[in-house]
Amino acid sequence: MSFLKKVANYAQxxxxxxxxxxxxxxxxxxxxxxxxxxxxxxYEKLIPSERYRGRxxxxxxxxxxxxxxxxxxxxxxxxxxxxxxKDTKKKELRNYSIDFGVCIFCxxxxxxxxxxxxxxxxxxxxxxxxxxxxxxxNVALGRLPTSVTSDPSVRPLRELAYLPEGSMDPHNVDSLKxxxxxxxxxxxxxxxETDSFSEDKQELVDDSENLDTLGSD
Amino acid sequence: MSAGLDLEFSFSQVLQGLGLTPQLAHLLWxxxxxxxxxxxxxxxxxxxxxxxxxISAAAQQRIGPEYAGALGILQPMADxxxxxxxxxxxxxxxxxxxxxxxPVLVLVPVILxxxxxxxGQNLLISNVGVGVFLWIALSSIQPIGLLMSGYASNNKxxxxxxxxxxxxxxxxEIPLALSVLAxxxxxxxxxxxxxxxxxxxxxxxxxxxWRQPVGFVIFWxxxxxECERLPFDLPEAEEELVAGYQTEYAGMKFALFYLGSYIxxxxxxxxxxxxxxxxxxxxxxxxxMASWLGQEVDTPVIQVFTASIGISMTILxxxxxxFLAILLRWTTPRVRIDQLLDLGWKFLLPxxxxxxxxxxxLKLVFPVAFGG
Amino acid sequence: xxxxxSTELICFLLLGVGVVLGSIGVVLLENIVYSAFLLGGVFLSxxxxxxxxxxxxxxxxQVLVYVGAVNVLILFAIMLVNKKEDLKVIKSLRLRRIxxxxxxxxxxxxLVRVVITTNWSLPGxxxxxxxxxxxxxxxxxxxxxxxxxxxxxxxxxxxxxxIVLARKDVVYLxxxxxxxLKQGLIEQAQPTLLADKxxxx
Ligand code: SF4
Ligand code: SF4
Numbered sequence: 107m108s109f110l111k112k113v114a115n116y117a118q119x120x121x122x123x124x125x126x127x128x129x130x131x132x133x134x135x136x137x138x139x140x141x142x143x144x145x146x147x148x149y150e151k152l153i154p155s156e157r158y159r160g161r162x163x164x165x166x167x168x169x170x171x172x173x174x175x176x177x178x179x180x181x182x183x184x185x186x187x188x189x190x191x192k193d194t195k196k197k198e199l200r201n202y203s204i205d206f207g208v209c210i211f212c213x214x215x216x217x218x219x220x221x222x223x224x225x226x227x228x229x230x231x232x233x234x235x236x237x238x239x240x241x242x243x244n245v246a247l248g249r250l251p252t253s254v255t256s257d258p259s260v261r262p263l264r265e266l267a268y269l270p271e272g273s274m275d276p277h278n279v280d281s282l283k284x285x286x287x288x289x290x291x292x293x294x295x296x297x298x299e300t301d302s303f304s305e306d307k308q309e310l311v312d313d314s315e316n317l318d319t320l321g322s323d
Numbered sequence: 324m325s326a327g328l329d330l331e332f333s334f335s336q337v338l339q340g341l342g343l344t345p346q347l348a349h350l351l352w353x354x355x356x357x358x359x360x361x362x363x364x365x366x367x368x369x370x371x372x373x374x375x376x377x378i379s380a381a382a383q384q385r386i387g388p389e390y391a392g393a394l395g396i397l398q399p400m401a402d403x404x405x406x407x408x409x410x411x412x413x414x415x416x417x418x419x420x421x422x423x424x425x426p427v428l429v430l431v432p433v434i435l436x437x438x439x440x441x442x443g444q445n446l447l448i449s450n451v452g453v454g455v456f457l458w459i460a461l462s463s464i465q466p467i468g469l470l471m472s473g474y475a476s477n478n479k480x481x482x483x484x485x486x487x488x489x490x491x492x493x494x495x496e497i498p499l500a501l502s503v504l505a506x507x508x509x510x511x512x513x514x515x516x517x518x519x520x521x522x523x524x525x526x527x528x529x530x531x532x533w534r535q536p537v538g539f540v541i542f543w544x545x546x547x548x549e550c551e552r553l554p555f556d557l558p559e560a561e562e563e564l565v566a567g568y569q570t571e572y573a574g575m576k577f578a579l580f581y582l583g584s585y586i587x588x589x590x591x592x593x594x595x596x597x598x599x600x601x602x603x604x605x606x607x608x609x610x611x612m613a614s615w616l617g618q619e620v621d622t623p624v625i626q627v628f629t630a631s632i633g634i635s636m637t638i639l640x641x642x643x644x645x646f647l648a649i650l651l652r653w654t655t656p657r658v659r660i661d662q663l664l665d666l667g668w669k670f671l672l673p674x675x676x677x678x679x680x681x682x683x684x685l686k687l688v689f690p691v692a693f694g695g
Numbered sequence: 696x697x698x699x700x701s702t703e704l705i706c707f708l709l710l711g712v713g714v715v716l717g718s719i720g721v722v723l724l725e726n727i728v729y730s731a732f733l734l735g736g737v738f739l740s741x742x743x744x745x746x747x748x749x750x751x752x753x754x755x756x757q758v759l760v761y762v763g764a765v766n767v768l769i770l771f772a773i774m775l776v777n778k779k780e781d782l783k784v785i786k787s788l789r790l791r792r793i794x795x796x797x798x799x800x801x802x803x804x805x806l807v808r809v810v811i812t813t814n815w816s817l818p819g820x821x822x823x824x825x826x827x828x829x830x831x832x833x834x835x836x837x838x839x840x841x842x843x844x845x846x847x848x849x850x851x852x853x854x855x856x857x858i859v860l861a862r863k864d865v866v867y868l869x870x871x872x873x874x875x876l877k878q879g880l881i882e883q884a885q886p887t888l889l890a891d892k893x894x895x896x
Pocket of ligand 2: 179182184204208209210213216
């Protein structure tokens with residue numbers, strides 16, 4: 107009897123294995139129908155999202171050499187090279203540099219800069235032959251970022267989340283067509299218009315709008 | 324052996340019409356089918372490589388080869404060309420002679436096995452009486468080539484890969500042979516032609532899959548193991564053995580291995596379709612269709628039609644199986660060596676033995692359905 | 696001479712040379728791996744000879760069994776114990792060589808004598824070609840049933856023997872104190888097949 111039981115168990119296991127295998131095959135087969143996620147890079151590039159944290163842009167003229175960026179940076183990375191001008195009793199900025207070989211693009215410096223002279227750009231193609239060329243000085247930091255959408259040799263592609271509703275293929279999408287869903291600003295606008303918009307929510311929205319100024323306090 | 328196109332006969336007729344002796348005509352005929360099959364095998368490989376790349380890409384939501392030809396169809400050619408012009412490196416401490424002989428010994432038996440693949444009633448190189456048995460025998464030579472190249476590379480990964488390949492192919496040869504034996508028992512012949520003929524009585528319904536479902540599964544698993552396809556690609560398991568016995572190979576010698584493995588895959592798929600899926604047979608027998616259309620089976624038009632349907636059916640079935648193999652590649656994880664041997668000796672072997680016995684019993688009980 | 700028969704002759708000569716040179720190589724080569732590979736070549740050539748004799752089933756069986764199984768196993772054994780060690784110098788090697796050579800040549804002489812003295816009936820019986828497979832099967836299950844079954848029993852015995860040897864749980868009774876622990880682990884892991892469990896001393 108126990109032998110028969112063993113055989114039955116064995117057969118059951120074999121059947122289970124076959125069943126799982128078929129399920130696996132079904133999954134693989136299902137993947138065949140899906141959209142390829144390949145972006146054929148040098149010819150096609152994804153449009154970075156609005157909050158993309160790329161190379162940092164820096165405006166020399168706005169900087170007051172306060173060194174807040176250095177203090178909030180997890181690794182004290184920005185180098186603010188200034189001298190005290192005895193006559194005017196003011197700091198005189200001579201150089202400013204960030205080494206992108208070390209930077210982790212956390213955005214703290216951008217967040218805390220009191221004069222908003224730092225900003226994140228969408229530029230991410232930073233590779234160089236020598237890691238020391240990643241040390242950008244104020245001239246290099248001041249260059250405007252290259253934009254994927256304005257480069258004629260590149261085909262800009264929208265990411266899946268930014269595609270218009272219903273379309274899966276990022277190629278040949280009308281660039282004017284809005285993405286599926288609402289932008290944050292539109293959501294807030296909609297909330298304001300509805301009657302059931304309560305006071306505390308209003309405050310919340312105000313807070314979020316004033317976040318930049320709050321942060322610098 | 325009456326129906327079907329007899330190309331050899333027509334060919335020698337033409338040559339004899341030109342004033343050649345029948346013997347000379349036969350001699351001239353001999354290399355033609357071989358050449359044709361060689362070309363067919365190589366083209367089959369190119370197509371398979373392309374399919375493998377494209378389907379793998381699709382399964383992983385990639386694009387795959389794109390730029391060489393339309394849809395990257397020329398990519399395998401480009402690969403072959405690249406391998407052809409690459410430097411042929413023989414490692415300094417390797418055994419040069421065995422190192423060169425190894426890949427040859429792997430490839431030649433596989434190509435020889437194409438001798439028995441039928442594409443139609445008369446469309447095969449030679450109707451050898453021992454048929455499938457020849458294939459089984461030839462495929463048992465392969466491990467020697469693998470051992471040879473593994474040993475000659477003078478590299479521990481190569482040696483391990485070679486040993487694994489040999490162990491794998493001897494252990495899976497036995498259930499493979501046993502499940503072939505069950506089919507052979509039903510058709511009373513080892514010849515591939517007879518095996519297919521026996522399945523084409525009633526089209527789709529008389530295929531061997533329905534009579535030998537267990538045998539079909541066993542055969543397919545064993546064939547995957549013999550071809551070293553995933554889930555059984557232990558001999559070249561990248562994570563453990565670099566590339567197994569191919570580690571030290573480069574250029575044309577590596578290409579021989581590559582070619583060998585893909586020819587083997589196509590060949591195995593063809594044989595599965597011959598043994599279990601009715602070979603060149605259309606799901607509805609051509610004879611029936613001819614009689615519905617009021618045509619004689621022997622008229623030249625119908626014969627040409629039958630032959631082309633036969634070839635396309637064989638290829639279609641084979642490539643469906645290749646597709647399945649590729650899907651399996653991206654579905655199943657690699658088994659461990661002990662699991663592999665367990666599966667071979669403790670699962671497939673007993674089951675194939677039981678299958679053989681059951682077939683014999685069924686043959687005695689229902690001689691009509693199981694080939695009396 | 697027709698094309699067919701001359702081709703046959705050429706093939707026969709090539710295969711014959713392959714068999715003879717190959718077997719000489721198997722015996723005389725220093726490197727044991729080469730010998731093993733050459734043995735495979737010899738088996739293949741013999742299969743080719745069978746093929747020339749129109750015995751395709753026997754040829755295929757020869758390839759399957761001798762090349763595919765026996766030779767691969769020999770190679771396996773050689774490669775798994777691939778120890779490079781210098782052989783000990785054997786005393787009076789020359790005398791031994793001469794003696795074994797003498798025995799071999801004696802056997803060869805006997806065989807040649809047999810070949811010459813036998814009254815070969817030429818041409819022999821007509822080769823039945825493809826029907827041979829069935830004939831072999833018939834003979835195996837009628838006239839030669841007893842030897843066939845005996846061979847299978849022998850193989851079964853060999854198989855069981857191999858399994859017993861491969862299980863590797865031969866118990867070493869004279870164990871040193873520090874190996875006590877290991878011994879216990881081995882015993883727990885696998886119930887012994889042959890020997891009774893020794894009492895833990
Ligand atoms: S925090 Fe802004 S203003 Fe202050 S030093 Fe840095 S970049 Fe200049
Ligand atoms: S992004 Fe982060 S790591 Fe980079 S400089 Fe600014 S604070 Fe430092």
